[in-house]
Amino acid sequence: MLAAFDQFNRPGLALGQVLAVAAQAEREREFKPTLPAGITVGLSSGTSGQRCVFLVSERERAIWAGNILARVLSVQAMRQFLNPLALPLRVALLLRANSNLYTTVHCRRLLFHFGDLLAPMESHVAMLNGLQPDILIAPASVLHALADAQDGGVLHISPHQVISVAEVLEPDDAQRIAQTWRCRPDQIYQCTEGFLASTCGQGQLHLNEELVHFEMDWLDAAHTRFMPIITDFTRQTQAFVRYRLDDILHVDSRPCPCGRVSLCVSAIEGRQDDVLWLPAWGSGADQAVFPDLVRRAMALAQTQTGLAGPCFSDYRLVQTTGSWVIRLHCVAAPDQASAAIEREIQTLCQAAGLVAPALVFAPWINDTPGAKRRRIRCQIKPQAERLVT
Secondary structure, eight states: OOTTGGGSBTTOOOHHHHHHHHHHHHHHTOOOOOBGGGBEEEEOOOTTSOOOEEEEOHHHHHHHHHHHHHHHSOHHHHHHHHOTTSOOEEEEEEESOOOHHHHTTOBTTEEEEEEETTSOHHHHHHHHHHHOOSEEEEOHHHHHHHHHHHHTTSOOOOOSEEEEOSSOOOHHHHHHHHHHHSSOOEEEEEETTEEEEEEOTTSOEEEOTTTEEEEEEESSTTSOEEEEEEEETTOSSBOOOSEEOSEEEEEEOSOOTTOOOSOEEEEEEEEGGGOEEEEBTTTOOEEEEOHHHHHHHHHHHHTOSSSSSOSEEEEEEEEETTEEEEEEEESSOHHHHHHHHHHHHHHHHHHHTBOOOEEEEEOOOOOOTTOOOOSEEESSOOOHHHHHO
16 A cells, blocks of 8 residues: 555555655654645554555645544533633543544633653643543553553543553553543544544444445454454545454444444454464464453463552563563562463463463663553564474
8 A cells, every 4th residue: 555655545645745745744743734735634653563654635724623523522522622711621542643633622611631651650640630621642651651640649630531542451450440430441543544443332343334345354263353344434545445454353242222223332452463372282273362362361371470459550462483581570579470471371371282382581761652552462473393392
């Protein structure tokens, strides 16, 4: 698609021209400039290793804003938004980069404030304390850090809606956010390719099948996980037609109490390179180990040390050839944490009939400011023969 970029957008813009505008915005941290005819340029974060750009017109920005307001605002937020006698909705969005797309929602009834994640956390805390947002939107890892600041007495806000974006919302993050602000975190699933899913009033993540056509590239015979192939009917400036994503979606086939008939997703498990691989006993054939299984093992290990609380607050797991390199952000007892993880990984492999990997525990390294958190990643897919021997 990038190789034929000018053929996939109606104005016939060259990729080099668009990338130059996006790169300048990134360097100068000024995201308002547009291309001719009011076209907004956005740059993806490149979590799959391939950075991509998106183009949207003023009309498409308005359509996006309408869909976001209609599908994302809670009942309480919508009542405040529509009531001319109520205070305007105050929305804080913390992301790696701003965009004209996001600021489209700013109006007299909705006051939009952007926080650049490349800035220090202290500046975000100060901004939030001054703003007192009704709605807080940020990546899951940032929301977790803000919950720590709130519980530590540094941050003092009471949002009535918290929304996770840009990263997989994992159960430990969701639980921490709910405990701190006494509200269930919602999710927006959006990427370069479009506005793909959002949480309903019942807390279920629904695909926006009214806006985007999804074809399923199934990854298992039981049809529980798939990689989506999307066609976005709301986009005209840039065509996304039968575009295959790297994300892995876990289906929830139960009817949703909210009444929407669009497909529910129980989890966004991450990208294709978040899937780990281990050989099966006997055959040695590579078998996929989906991220949710590994997350479950790590969650169990957190509580298996006999301590009063979790012994590690975060982790990164990278598969390199025949080893899994694990970095732990330990609160206490790192040796007990390592032993508990080894036990849970062994149990997982025994239950699945897989050869357990060699685990290498390495020192914790903080993520680069503004980078998306990826807890689980397959850097090198191993050869089964090497693992078996």
